[in-house]
Amino acid sequence: MRRVLVPAVFLLFACAGGDQGGGAAESEDAAGGMTSTGPMGQATVSGMVRFDGAAPANPTIDMSEEPTCAEKYEGPPTDPQAVVNNGMLGNVFVYVKSGLPDGASYSPPSTPVVLDQEGCLYHPRVFGVMVGQTVEIRNSDALLHNIKAVPTANRGFNISQPQAGMTTNRTFNTAEIMVPFECNVHGWMRAYTGVTTHPFYATSGEDGAFTIQGLPAGEYVLEAWHELFGTRETTVTVPESGSVSVEFTFSPSAS
Amino acid sequence: MTRAPAVRSALLPTLGRAALGLSLLATAMPPYRLIAQEGGSAAPGKAVYEKWCAGCHGDNGDGFGEAAAFMLPRPRDFTRGDYQVRTTASGELPTDADIRRIVDDGMPGTAMPGWRERLTPSERADVVAYLKGFSRFFEGASPEPIAFSGAPGRSAEGIEEGARVYQELECFRCHGAQGRGDGASAPTLTDDWDVPTRAADLSEYWYFNGGGTVEEIYYRLQTGLNGTPMPSFTDVIESGIITEDQLWRLAQYVRSLGPEREPEVRSVIRARLADGALPAGPSDSAWEDVEPAYVPMVGQIIVAPRWFAPTVDGIWVQAVHDGERVALRLTWNDPSRSPDPDWQEWLDRVAATMTDADGPVPTTQGPDRVQVQFPQRLSDGMERPYFLGGDSRRPAYVWRWLSEPDGVEEGLGTGLDRFAPFTGSSAVTHAASFTDGAWTVQYTRALAAADTSALAFVAGRAMPIAFYAADGSNGEGEVRGAVSAWYQLYLDVPTPPSAYVAPVLVTLLTAGLGVVVIVRAQRRGSRAASESTEAS
Helix, strand or coil: CCCCCCCHHHHHHHHHCCCCCCCCCCCECCCCCCECCCCCCCEEEEEEEEECCCCCCCCECCCCCCHHHHCCCCCCCECCCCCEECCEECCCEEEEEECCCCCCCCCCCCCCEEEEEECCEEECCEEEEECCCCEEEEECCCCCEEEEECCCCCCCEEEEECCCCCEEEECCCCCEEEEEEECCCCCCCEEEEEEECCCCEEECCCCCEEEEEEECCEEEEEEEEECCCEEEEEEEEECCCCEEEEEEEECCCCC | CCCCCCHHHHHCCCCCHHHHCCCCCCCCCCCCCCCCCCCCCHHHHHHHHHHHCHHHHCCCCCCCCCCHHHCCCCCCCHHHCCCCCCCCCCCCCCCHHHHHHHHHHCCCCCCCCCCCCCCCHHHHHHHHHHHHCCCHHHCCCCCCCCCCCCCCCCCHHHHHHHHHHHHHCCCHHHHCCCCCCCCCCHHHCECCCCCECCCCCCCCHHHCCCCCCHHHHHHHHHHCCCCCCCCECHHHHHCCCCCHHHHHHHHHHHHHCCCCCCCCCCCEEEEEECCCCCCCCCCCHHHHHCCCEEEECEECCCCCCCCCCCCCCEEEEEEEECCCEEEEEEEEECCCCCCCHHHHHHHHHHHHHCCCCCCCCCCCCCCCEEEEEEECCCCCCCCCCCCCCECCCCEEEEEEEEECCEEEEEEEEEECCEEEECCCCCCCEEEEEEECCEEEEEEEEECCCCCCCCCCCCCCCEEEEEEEEECHHHCCCCCCCEECCCEEEEECCCCCCHHHHHHHHHHHHHHHHHHHHHHHHHHHHHHHHHHHHHHC
16 A cells, blocks of 8 residues: 655646756756756855754653663753754754745655654754655664654654664655654654755754755745744845855744 | 444433433434435535534534533544544545444544434435535545455464564553553653543453454554554555564454453342352452453543543452452553552643643542442332432442552542541451552452441342542542442342252152152052952
């Protein structure tokens, strides 16, 4: 029995084409061997996500029932909900919310995004995936995880992986910011994916930095999302080539 | 498949079905007609929905009708198209037939009744069409059922194989070692609406939401229960970790965790005369020979604070006596030995969810408790104390057991929260044990009453008996808990010596009379013969 989530983007594929100036159809994206069909540019958006204020303490996870996972940590593990280093915020999903030309469409890369479960945590915790792109869900723990996706715009699923090494592929067919993943065996486990129709997204690293490449010249609205601190928006004008900087600032209270 | 009416429904007439707004045992029913075809239409379905469904499921289909706040599990939210009981793959929409089945037959173990006898087939088809309209996911969708393989035959080896699969797939993490819903993850489970949800007690298949046959269990393993933590195991088969046959074995094993036949509710709990000594404690093997009676329990929804989400849904009662003393053993499933710090998370969620159900639910765990109640005196009529712990007019004679500290008190009740223990030492002795999500408590007392306020047990008479149970980790206590209706405890009458003498006397008498008759007949015959000889 197969999961049939027809990527809607394929349907748009025919009428889009590489009709925009500077659009490099079939160009290879540096990040993941992506085959793109929509307009692409040469510019790079470099960004920083700042955190203004005292970072909340991440909750300690009680893994006493799971020695298999607990032994992978020195001391009691914490749940990395807020990754703050030197005033910079990690695990922020940044994506182009609007500004792409009408009708621009991008086919998903053939390489999957891997969502790993190790030490009873998800890796990565926050990531992006394109509509129709495979999410390869992998269990690296020698115990049972169930993986429940709880979207609202897409259909969800709830599958089980009782062994280390098991992988399961799933796709989403509609853009959605964000789709949460949870494990009910280990109630603390959470991951979030931003499902987009285009490849212009990134997740901030532990140093708060992110890079979005290949945006065609134009004016865009970027949105930044964090699981605790809500969303921020900014407008950016992307040149034909070169680099442009953006900055987001989050504070302890959600907005 | 046939689905026996939930035993729970038998109690609803006495326990306030009006409060639930479910006229389950309707007397005026439209004539049953065979369903010609499935197709219904949404327009007439709207009226049906608003009249019969919206009270719980809400006018907008979001699961927040007026009665919803009192329910756990909550009524289905139709807006997301997430249906638990389906024949389709995990995450998929249900087929029309899937929805129709729940409308027709209801969901055991929940407040959802079957509507087969209340609504006509076309009304039910129409309401299916209408409620699909609450979710945009149904637009243009044509959900397909999974093709299931046939079940292998049942065998002892197959059940053992199923038990191994239960271990391999780690079902115990939620459902517990014996399947009683007491796994390590059980206290943390929530559904997609952040409402606390139970890992099913697999030993009570008659309360399974999707039905308790092996086939239905297998379907749930394949499809998962959308909106709940229960995942699908289809991918585990596709990954080659187990075979389809092994998943069937698992379904057979799960079914075998319950009794062979669905328990029948009988009004009489019979205490036979013990062959020798009474059982020494709740784990005494002598109890294995005592037939248990099943007593369904339902939420106490008569006096405030009412409780619609009790943990204890049934108690197995066994009784035996030796002419001098009576021993009662109660066995029931409760995933927590309260108070239990691991269940605090559960209680906090229950308290946050059930805020509208008659005031705040305490967030401090009390003990588990079970109360056995009797009338103080046996009356010749049908008069019994009020089943909720008695009242001031007619107090109940009560045995009140608490898990922490473990003890039984004997006393008089004039209400569930009005209990006056007898002074002095209790005439009731007890022992309690808790294993893998099941409590077993044995009570023993002399038949003769030590206290003038206590009931004297009499063999050969039906004595009213009722039960109250509470799970301290579920916010339950003296009033929030589960109650039963009145049952009858009947102690077998010891056979008097005359019972053995009389048959012998009767036999001798009959034989003697027979001899007399034969002898007389022979004499008459020989006399007649001699007379005829003389005459000739």
